[in-house]
Amino acid sequence: MKQNRLFQRTRLRLAVWYALVMALILTLCGIGIYKAVSHAHWMTLDQEIETVAGTLHDSIELKLQQPGKLEPVIYGLLPKICIVGKTCISEPINSHRHTLSAIHQEHYYVRFYDNSGRLFAIAGAYPEGISSKFNPELWQTLKDSQGKIYHQISRTLHTQDNLDWGYIQVGRSIEDFSNYLDAVKLTLAFGSPMVIGLVGFASWWLAGLAMQPIYKSYRQIQQFTADAAHELRTPLAATQATVESALLMSQLDELEARELLQTIQRQNQRLTNLVADLLLLSRLDRQPVTISYDICCLNDIISDLIEEFAALAIAANITLKSEFMVTKPVNIIGNQDQIYRLISNLIINAIQYTLSGGKVIVSLDRSEQYAVIQVQDTGIGIPQLELSRIFDRFYRVNSDRSRSTGGSGLGLAIAQAIVQAHHGSIDVQSQLDQGSIFTIKLPVDSLRLENRKFKRW
Template identity: 65%
Template sequence: MNQNKLFRLTRIRLALYYAIVMGLILSIFAFGFYRAVFHAHVVALDSEIESVAGTLHDSIELKLQSPGRLEPLAHQLFPNIDKCGTGATNCIQQQPDSKRHLLGIVTKSSYYIRFFDTSGKLIATAGYHPEGLPDVFNQKTWQFLKDSKGKDYHQITLALHTQNYQDWGYMQVGRSLQEFNHYLDSVKLVSVLGLLIAMVMIASASWWLSGLAMQPIYQSYRQIQQFTADVAHELRTPLAATGATVESALLMSQIDEEETRDILQTIQRQNQRLTTLVVDLLMLARLDKQAQKLQRENCCLNDIVSDLVEEFEAMAAAAGVKLTSLIQVEQPVDIMGNSDQLYRLFSNLIVNAIQYTPTGREVTVLLERNDYNAIIKVQDTGIGIPKHELTQIFHRFYRVSSDRSRSTGGSGLGLAIVQAIVHSHHGSIDVQSELGKGSTFTIKLPFNARPINSVHSISIWKMLYKSSRK
């Protein structure tokens, strides 16, 4: 329960971190998108206002004669122009006719025009003039303004001159930002709603992805648990047998020489079983360290296969199994590898084949080659392996037939060691099996073209292996 809670909390943290990071990224993207839209529309709005103001400016400036005085011709250009008195409050505000034009530009109650003399006094207005717009003159070219109702406007200020190049005053052309703000509000709303929907989708995706990310970790944890339980079970069996033997010996009042020898032989067998298990575990641990480089030398596979077949002929004969070798190459097959590990690799396969082959049948070891690899096949005519178990036979402590494997003293590490050795030599292993007809293990080991002059350690390994089996 504690482990499940830990994994659940870890998954929640992963999903939360992913959602927060993606939320920040999307928020930055949404803000950048909004700013880009805002900037693009401001530029377009400025260009529109500047175009309208430039057209009006060029049209009216050619007709101005006296500074601060609108000529009668201005009334023809601006049919809805309103002259203002001394103060801004005397300026008469009229609603424009949407069908009337200012130099071909439809007002539509969105544009206003204001004229100021050189002293900054408001002279006249035209078009749509907002209520409560500040009448105090500001000479800045571009301005954002608000009227008494809080509505936004954007205006440009241009200087006017008379026909003889005297300063006449100023003209301000402004536009209502109501449509512009409505559009930006729509963009904001869409962005916020889109962000919320995206966050919901991200939360769901992050929970799913965190579950996928946790699967290898959870599987590794389960494998560690299973490995620990299997090791404990394998160690407990010989320890329990040794303890029971010693305990029964202590209960005996007298022990003769023959009984003593039997007890010592039992303890020796269990001790050998423990030693073999520890050696196998240490070998797997060393093979798992990818950073640890193998001590490689020139290994002749012809010699290794011939020596192992000769070594296990007695074991095969005792089991009623015929063990033969078939070397289908004329020249020696040499590879760069570790002879100790190669001996262990093929001996594990041969021992397994003998143990799982019924009396009267045959085990064959074949050696051949192609242009790139040395190929070794260990074929038996034994009980075979079910198809659904072929992918699991290389797992540590896994047994296809538990009862028989127990009786032969196996720990379930043999094929795991085989696979680890093959991988350490950059090779591959393949299994083909059929129930009741036998199995074939095919190993491909790549050649190394670089020659190396070194002495085999095969004979030394054989001596050690024979002594360990006595």
């Protein structure tokens, strides 16, 4: 439970940090998007005003004859034109004004100033309360009495004789532009928390997904430690009990002393084998490619092992034999000691789990790319649900029987580690009460074999 809480807290911290980082990134992206949209619209707005002002300037300038005076024909180009100090003139809109249609919209206004900077005339949707003081700057942003914002451009005017007439200012209300930016801000303001919430949920899920292999590895280490401690404790407890019983005896004759020493020796040997197996697994896990390789003749290794375990098979009333499917020797590049250990582990397993009168057959074949070794027995078999776990360390299908035969549950794990170190594969097929078949495939590199043979020769 403590470990689960630790992983949950770690997962929560990962999720929170991920969500915070993503929130910061999304916030910066939102600000950047807003700035980009705002800049793009300002550029579009400036181009629009500049185009309208340029068209109006060119149309009016061609008709000006005297400085400080608007020709009557100009009145027809502009809606709601008013000469300062005089009455306003309202001309009906006609078809020849299509080039200046923007001026007839409600958000544009036009102002004329003479050479002295005096407001001369106004036209269009002129806002109330806007400052009439002349400012010669090209671009200006103004506010009216209601706080509405306007953007305007100033251009100089000349007569037909190229005399200075004064200035024209074309302005536009940017209320629609401000409303659009406000909508963008609201979208970002309300959308960002929703996105961040989704990111938080996704980060919690991703953190759990990322920690699954870590948690699984932690559980495996935890289980491995518990199993190793249990396996080490059994022979240690037996040795301790033997020594304590010996100490309780007042006298020991030679026969009793030898029996006690033999018991201690067996338990010590069991400890030694277990530690050796653990060290071998550790080396294979840590440095699977640094072992020394040489040419290994699988025919010779299998023949030697059949001879070595013949006595064990006879004692168990089991037939042990080899079958070579190829007439030529099958050689691979590998570590001979490890290949020897690999096949011997499978043979020992097969003998231990085969009942009296059964058979164990070790066969050797070769395909184009692989040497194929099969260890087949007529033993008790393995349940289908257990097949996926038999290569786990310290895992035994029948724990009681394994311990009675001295097994530690590392034999198949070592076999798999050796196969993987040699870039091969190991598979198992089994049926209850019918036996098992372990199939090993080890790669045969013909070019490397030829090079090794040439060098050794």
